[in-house]
Amino acid sequence: MSRSPQDFGLLHPTVEPAAEAEKSVPSAPEPAPEPVAMKATGEVKPEASDEVQSLAETSLGQREQLLLYRFMLLNRSVEDRLSSLYRQNKVVGGLYGSRGQEAVSVGSAFALEPQDFIGPLIRNLGAMLVRGVEPREVFTQYMARGTSPTGGKDCNLHFGDVRRGMIAPISMLGALIPVMAGVALAGQQQGRNLVAMTWIGDGGTSTGDFHEGLNLAAVLNLPLVVIAEHNGYAYSTPTSMQMRIENIADRAVGYGIPGSILDGNDVLAVHGGVKRAVDRARAGGGPSLVEVKTFRMKGHAEHDDAGYVPAELLAEWAKRDPIERFEDHLLANDLASPDDLAAIAATIRESLDIEVDFALASEMPPAERSLEGVYAEAPPEVAVPWRAVR
Amino acid sequence: MSRSPQDFGLLHPTVEPAAEAEKSVPSAPEPAPEPVAMKATGEVKPEASDEVQSLAETSLGQREQLLLYRFMLLNRSVEDRLSSLYRQNKVVGGLYGSRGQEAVSVGSAFALEPQDFIGPLIRNLGAMLVRGVEPREVFTQYMARGTSPTGGKDCNLHFGDVRRGMIAPISMLGALIPVMAGVALAGQQQGRNLVAMTWIGDGGTSTGDFHEGLNLAAVLNLPLVVIAEHNGYAYSTPTSMQMRIENIADRAVGYGIPGSILDGNDVLAVHGGVKRAVDRARAGGGPSLVEVKTFRMKGHAEHDDAGYVPAELLAEWAKRDPIERFEDHLLANDLASPDDLAAIAATIRESLDIEVDFALASEMPPAERSLEGVYAEAPPEVAVPWRAVR
Amino acid sequence: MSAKQSATKGPQEPLAAGTEVTYLEAIRQGILREMDGSPEVFLIGEDIGTYGGAFRLTAGFLERYGAERVIDTPISESGFVGCAIGAAMMGMRPVVEMQFIDFIACAFNQIVNFAAKNHYRWGQAVPMVIRGPSGGNVHGSAFHSQNPEGYFLHAPGIKIVAPATVEDAFGLIRSAIRDPNPVLFFEHKYLYRRIKGTLPEGEGLVPIGRARVVREGTDLSVITYAAMLHTALEAAERLAAEEGIEIEVIDLRTLKPLDDETLVASVKKTGRALVLTEEQKTGSVAGEVAARIAENCFAWLDGPVQRFCCPDTPVPYSPPLEEHYRPNVERLCERIKRLANY
């Protein structure tokens, strides 16, 4: 299926690569593009309860693959900017990143349709970018400016936008899963044919809400895709102290839903595997639990030097950097030239200059705003016409 | 292993059958008794992730088997008395029973040692009896009398006694599982070599606390045995609307702990299977999830006529009545004569007359007691000497 | 009365205006009308479909609205409250049942951190109702008798409603369902089948946020809600007859946001205030009300603002204990007399 940035109202215009100039109309599907193979480097092993995605094929064509690349690079670039803003004391509060996990957020969100919904966590900036979040929204949020999506009321990636199919999390891990199940339920009730997608860390799978949410979604057969980001640690806690199993996907067994394991540092593998879960959900097959094996390449947050992570482990995973791997793939398969990639990087750089400047130039919010908006005056609008519910 | 009622400070003396007169000293193990086969009538099928206990063998000798019988009959008899007290408006509030599930409570609790702990739910009267609860404690509780174990402060089976290794539940299902994990943890820390056992309904396995408790117990490798009573319904909700899986034991997969399935209407199968889990826990093998297949033969509570349960299903399960099956087994294997069984029934009847009379003759508590005891003045005593914890 | 009989089983039809109904039936009728009127409204909870709910409040709803709008759930309060939150953000109007309101504790995080704060944080409304049987006097013990309003009073973004009469039960459940915010709707189980009233003409909406002066008086204001309203009214009649003391009785109806205006006006008139609730005293709604009166009516007060609540213990089970624990008419009259003579 072909995607176009406008499907999601994507991105600052200046970062569109030239190749993206003529865009397909969202509703007009293109002929299926040639699958393009990517060299498998992941070490993911099949387990009794899991299906392992082949890394050697994809349904995505050149244009989509370049989009994936751009989103991953944008993800990393935004976070790099944030890191330097953090060092300049421009970030208010903590800074959380997803270095090394960009393929997860980007590859999975890319498998969605415009009507679908995401419920991203703090490490899913990539997914939000795919849904059309502008970098300035992220910069202003982290810098607590009045122009931020929450007007300075909430921090970091804690903002949503139902028009772009995006629900904001709360900090309490796990809580978003039942909420996204509810989004999926409403989609069903409203005949919107949508899929709800959310993410959870290895650590987050220990929460009661993970269990209650997935079980409820399974019983009600809701179109929910939960992506478990197995990135080695929950803050300082290694996965071995979080659960007594190797593969989070095994938890799917207890809910009677499909569980799969993907190489989370291979954006095509993520996209392909998640797409299967999304398609199944949309076709009425109910929820899935998709485990992606990846690694958190920085500390829990910017202040955390992650001294508890063995250097060898980091070095090992550095070799599997999802962006570098994908670059190799694009180059090796003649999907892009070094110049093409450099051009993408350059446009991102330029656009981020503008975005950061916008945020820096933004005022802090007016103090009295703190008193506004506790209660809603009007309900949310129902986005689509109703089908008969009786 | 040989057990004697005194191990648990058991039962009203009058209900001891004659055969029980000479008892072994708790610490003096008898030679292993001959295994006695019981005719398998359960329909429990093996599943990929499960081990199925053989119903055709047991480590229990005649004396223990007669004890099992007596506890099951006592369990049912106490509940029958409660039903008639309920009809006479003597019970204050709701009445909950375990008809058809007696083998579960009795068989599993019988696998414990004196130092072990149970955390029973409302349908685990049998387990409490095995631990030494006197019927009068139950009658006075249900009748809200001042002589009840809680002095009228709490209802039904909501009482505990750490001296008898018994923790009281709260109504919120699931909550007891992490608490019993804590009992197991303390046992480990204190070097008490104890096993903690608790029960949960099919419905209760949907709660967040089930997940958090079992996962924590698994990660900490705690000596906890959780028995999932798969009895067809959670109030009016059939298991198919509670979970998308056939076998609750499958949930063990997600915690990396052994899961097994037992015929819950075969007290020997329950005892044998649970004993294995208990032994494993005691030996340092960590927690287990033991599913017992059984059926709730009455409504959720006495007021519920269970009109939502198909009559055929009830009829089908009536054929597998755990007490009748065990009677057949005892008779067929010459472990008891009809007269022996009648004698046991008679002593139970007589003793329950006394117990009910005691409860009926008990006063309601004095009103001012309602104000006492919100805060503890002294901590609980640590029951055993400490081993060095460092 | 045949209309009332149909109430406890079988498919439901809206009953005609003027029909005499119980408090429980009024809530059912209110939900029924909202469901008929708005396809967004749906029910979710344990045993509400096939069984019709532990108190049979939704008996017949499954047949009438189908399984997509009457959803039986696994035992997972946090899960299905979360699910309702998600659906609400999508424009649905979930009405969640707690089988007993005590179980709301299991969904505490979803309610106070997700639902309550959402609109403030990022502007997205969460229009939903969580309702269920609360309160004691039925010997339900510590976990089937609680009044959890005090726990939620402190959560900005939540509304809390607790009707005391049939008319208010009907009008407030309808308003709660229409409100664009998360509303906790605490029904008093003791009232379910013990009080009667009449279904109104028209929509019968009762606005959230407005208290009601149920009985006018000049000597002292008793401020209360839910089952205790009836205790207050009984005391008021007795004191009027026996002592000539004229009590003004105010039914709060909405506990959050509180209707300061009505409270203050009453206390300024009477000069004395007693807050009567079934809660455990410390950290209660009664405390909040008393603090507001103390702050806003100081110059008008002829005696201390007093609270008459349950003591700070869990709800005890045995009848003599629970009776001792709960405020009753006798003890209320004594307190009022003392305060009136302050």
Place this chain on the structure above:
Amino acid sequence: MSAKQSATKGPQEPLAAGTEVTYLEAIRQGILREMDGSPEVFLIGEDIGTYGGAFRLTAGFLERYGAERVIDTPISESGFVGCAIGAAMMGMRPVVEMQFIDFIACAFNQIVNFAAKNHYRWGQAVPMVIRGPSGGNVHGSAFHSQNPEGYFLHAPGIKIVAPATVEDAFGLIRSAIRDPNPVLFFEHKYLYRRIKGTLPEGEGLVPIGRARVVREGTDLSVITYAAMLHTALEAAERLAAEEGIEIEVIDLRTLKPLDDETLVASVKKTGRALVLTEEQKTGSVAGEVAARIAENCFAWLDGPVQRFCCPDTPVPYSPPLEEHYRPNVERLCERIKRLANY
């Protein structure tokens, strides 16, 4: 100071009496002494072992006490609070860390329904402490800045402690660990490294349930706790210097059970009371305190009992918003002046 440096990393030794320490170090030292003294005391929570806790409060404890007494858990607040409850019933003395106190909402049911009610229901004590960083002023936004005391105030069986000084932090954590009841110990994260004090000679125990008159005064009582104590003291000094108003400042220290005696004595002396807390106003501890004063000091009051709290909104993130939201010295002085001149 080398003693203070060792505080943030590596194995811990008890520091000598007389050592100057931070509020955070005082809590650590208190726990350390209790763990040294009682093998029943153990710690459980997320990232408290290897990492030493998000605020490094337990840095070095794993090395000192081993993994059996410093237990890193999966992310499961309800699970590990429940686990602590079970262990406490067995005679252990668990000290549970909430990484941020906000996550306590996930364990609400275990706390208010299991731990709090247990002793009343069947006589079994549950001696445990749940502690963690609470409070705002660090731009932590809605989920890393909360003051949840108002939620728990209503739970019979719970004790709540919130120290404002280094000495109290040290003495109260020790008393909390020794108390045979479940104690919520709310540390104020803004104070962690901002205030200093001295480790006492001897055990330094501070009794739970006793407020402290921190500054004597004659004109008006300001009743407060935690970080707001320091705001109150600053205002008191300023008002004494600039206006000649002598404020009596009371630090509650224990929020449940409240020390009515000390409160009432102070207000009877000064005739005016202002309750200052960092909570959102409605349903707050401040409301309970105000209600008690209004009830017990009526005849002595020369002005209305007032509350100065945060408004009823979630904690906002951006600095100007959060500053506007929080009481500060300027606005407090204004309020006090108005009340003093009432």
